[in-house]
Amino acid sequence: AQSVAQPEDQVNVAEGNPLTVKxxxxxxxxxxxxxxxxxxNRGLQFLLKYITGDNLVKGSYGFEAEFxxxxxSFHLKKPSALVSDSALYFCxxxxxxxGNTPLVFGKGTRLSVIA
Amino acid sequence: EPEVTQTPSHQxxxxxxxxxxxxxxxxxxxxxxxxxxxLGQKVEFLVSFYNNEISEKSEIFDDQFSVERPDGSNFTxxxxxxxxxxxxxxxxxxxEKDRAYEQYFxxxxxxxxx
Numbered sequence: 056a057q058s059v060a061q062p063e064d065q066v067n068v069a070e071g072n073p074l075t076v077k078x079x080x081x082x083x084x085x086x087x088x089x090x091x092x093x094x095x096n097r098g099l100q101f102l103l104k105y106i107t108g109d110n111l112v113k114g115s116y117g118f119e120a121e122f123x124x125x126x127x128s129f130h131l132k133k134p135s136a137l138v139s140d141s142a143l144y145f146c147x148x149x150x151x152x153x154g155n156t157p158l159v160f161g162k163g164t165r166l167s168v169i170a
Numbered sequence: 171e172p173e174v175t176q177t178p179s180h181q182x183x184x185x186x187x188x189x190x191x192x193x194x195x196x197x198x199x200x201x202x203x204x205x206x207x208x209l210g211q212k213v214e215f216l217v218s219f220y221n222n223e224i225s226e227k228s229e230i231f232d233d234q235f236s237v238e239r240p241d242g243s244n245f246t247x248x249x250x251x252x253x254x255x256x257x258x259x260x261x262x263x264x265x266e267k268d269r270a271y272e273q274y275f276x277x278x279x280x281x282x283x284x
Contacts, residue, residue, distance in 0.1 A: 089272060098174075098261055099213065099275040145213060157203060157215035157226060158273060 057082040057150045061161035068136045069169050076131040076164045078120075078146030087149040088129040089158065090120055094142045102144075105129060116140070136168045172196045174276035176262050182282045183252055191247045191279045193262030202245045203263040203273060204237065206230070213261065219245065252283045 058081045068074045080086055090102040103114025110122045120131045129146060143165050147158040175194045183189050195202050204216040217227040217237055224237065236248045245264075249256055259280050263273040 091275070098277040099263075101272045101274065104272050157205075157218055157228075158213075159215070160213040162212040 057086070057148050057159050059146050059148050059159055059161035061144075061146055061164045063164050064162075065165045065167065067167045067169060070138055071135050074133050074136040074140070074166065074168070076144050076146075076166060078129045078131065078161060079127050080129060080146070080148045081127065082148055082150045084150065084152050085124075087151050088120075088122060089147040089149075090114065090118070090129075090131050091145045091147060091160075092142050093145065093163070099145065102131070136166075138168045138170050141166055141168045174262055174264055174274050176260075176276035176279050178279060179277065180280045180282070182284065185254060185283055186251050189249050189252055189281060191249075191260050191262075191281070193245045193247070193276055194243055195245055195262065195264030196266075196274055197243070199264035199266050199274075201225075201265045201267065201271075201273075202237075202239070203265075204247045205261045205263060205275075206258040207261065207278075208258045216247070216260075249281075252281075254283050257281055257283045 060079045062077055088105040091099040092102050093099050102118050103112050105112050105122045113119045118133050120129050122129050143163045145163045146161040177192045202219040205213050207213045215228050217231045218225045219237055234250050238246050259278045261278045262276040265271040265273045
């Protein structure tokens with residue numbers, strides 16, 4: 056069964072500094088990986104995905120993520136954090152070999168960017 | 171930009187009552203989903219729907235739950251007899267196709283069971 060781990064409940068970073076939100080996954084075969092962001096009292100907003108191709112994928116708002124097969128990781132990164140990036144970030148995985156499987160989400164990491 | 175919409179934004183109901191949560195997916199999408207998020211916890215899958223039938227459901231989606239696409243545009247989640255533990259944010263999502271395609275989520279309906 057597929058699973059996702061986000062080892063950090065909270066990440067604090069100063070504005071202007073680079074940020075990393077960690078995600079590791081477990082799935083048979085090559086995974087489909089996604090990052091979503093949730094702002095307070097809002098729904099989930101798609102940021103980026105990895106399906107195939109380049110390991111470094113770029114998404115919305117300057118975010119990017121790197122797929123690392125050997126480490127089974129898909130960490131979310133941004134070179135320079137903004138206060139407005141403060142939100143809850145969810146990593147999610149789908150198994151491409153298991154029909155119309157749902158997204159399996161990690162428990163989320165709260166990012167706090169301090170001015 | 172097309173988006174998934176959900177109504178109501180907040181529903182308060184008494185334990186044992188039936189509730190219907192409504193969603194309008196993006197018009198050219200073929201796959202529909204319901205997820206829920208209990209306060210402070212992670213997002214959990216409930217059910218997926220394709221071609222007018224359930225394609226997958228989780229253990230949470232027991233006989234108290236049902237889904238329907240009554241008119242080709244709406245996608246509803248019904249809880250027949252609500253329990254206190256059903257209190258959560260319920261998200262509808264849709265995707266153009268399956269697996270490789272990102273799911274677009276609605277803003278959610280906050281269900282409070284008293």
